Amino acid sequence: MFKPLPFPNHHRVNDPLWQRLWATYSDVITMLRSDGITTDVEMGGGEFSVTAELPGGCELAIRASGESGAEALPLDRDELGAWQAIHLCADGTERHLVYDSARGDQAANGTDVLALMAVVLPHIQAERDAAHQHLAAGLVQAKTGTPADAEGPELPANVMAMLAEYGIEAEAGVDTGTYRIAFDLPDDTYLLCHPLDIDADGVPAAWEVTRQHHHQPGHMQNVVPVDGEPCLFDTIRSHLASALSNASRR
Known part of the structure; x- marks a missing residue:
């Protein structure tokens, strides 16, 4: 529907x-x-x-x-x-x-x-x-040779500050051989952020941002590559605003 x-x-x-x-x-x-x-x-x-x-x-x-x-x-x-x-x-x-x-x-x-x-x-x-x-x-590049105990890139400081403002904690780890950072949004959805095209210094050139529903695991929204930190910040801010709006209508 x-x-x-x-x-x-x-x-x-x-x-x-x-x-x-x-x-x-x-x-x-x-x-x-x-x-x-x-x-x-x-x-x-x-x-x-x-x-x-x-x-x-x-x-x-x-x-x-x-x-x-x-x-x-x-x-x-x-x-x-x-x-x-x-x-x-x-x-x-x-x-x-x-x-x-x-x-x-x-x-x-x-x-x-x-x-x-x-x-x-x-x-x-x-x-x-x-x-x-x-x-x-x-994703093909990011999944090659990622060790189970890998310590990958962190979210940029401005993104972490925005999440902290709303009391949202980000959790890092490895999922299906790919490093990822996940955090819950206020409307029973969560974001997965995968760093892509990581250079020799461990800095990602791009990110994949995926929004999923906790109770509808097969339903994903806005799977997009995000090039650069400013675009990552704007993308996460947009999803957060959408989630806050959804939560306020409940």
């Missing part, structure tokens, strides 16, 4: 402007969320956009498109002339155009949402597939 994604959990959800944008573009948001994609409305500096989460700390920003390129989504849907979708990464390493119905081969599509989704959804799925392939390669 389809389990809807949790509603965004941040202070902006109480902002009437955020609520208006969420309602105005609910058709786009619903299609993304129905495909299991974490979606939000961003309002930074008046640059309104719908954002779809991608692996590795990236996102797809869906905005309006005009004569000069990307524009803020209008509050009045009737003022929207065309869509633009841009692949963005927080560290600035990747920024490319995915869709633009104001110019080129896609210009005939105008404000058609289905035409937008016909490009956006496969792009997001391709990013997920590539992330899973990277993860699988990292």
Whole structure:
């Protein structure tokens, strides 16, 4: 049975402007969320956009498109002339155009949402597939020759401080030949963090983060490779916020 994604959990959800944008573009948001994609409305500096989460700390920003390129989504849907979708990464390493119905081969599509989704959804799925392939390669590397008494890398200090703030204790060990760090979340789920691509100094270049249910061991969420400590912190913070929101509704 389809389990809807949790509603965004941040202070902006109480902002009437955020609520208006969420309602105005609910058709786009619903299609993304129905495909299991974490979606939000961003309002930074008046640059309104719908954002779809991608692996590795990236996102797809869906905005309006005009004569000069990307524009803020209008509050009045009737003022929207065309869509633009841009692949963005927080560290600035990747920024490319995915869709633009104001110019080129896609210009005939105008404000058609289905035409937008016909490009956006496969792009997001391709990013997920590539992330899973990277993860699988990292797991093969991490599982080779790990001794039973291995002392592996620790979680970064900022992650440990965040967990300590909520009284969460992390437990390290070896699981199926792979070093891992596990800790419980407030909603009967737990996170498993596996270091990947460990260098000669014992420092991981990436992490695998897996969320599982205590009472549904076969049900996993968001198995993703996380490159670098900032992305690891953001990923764990996102899962913690989701778990706190779930727990508060009980």
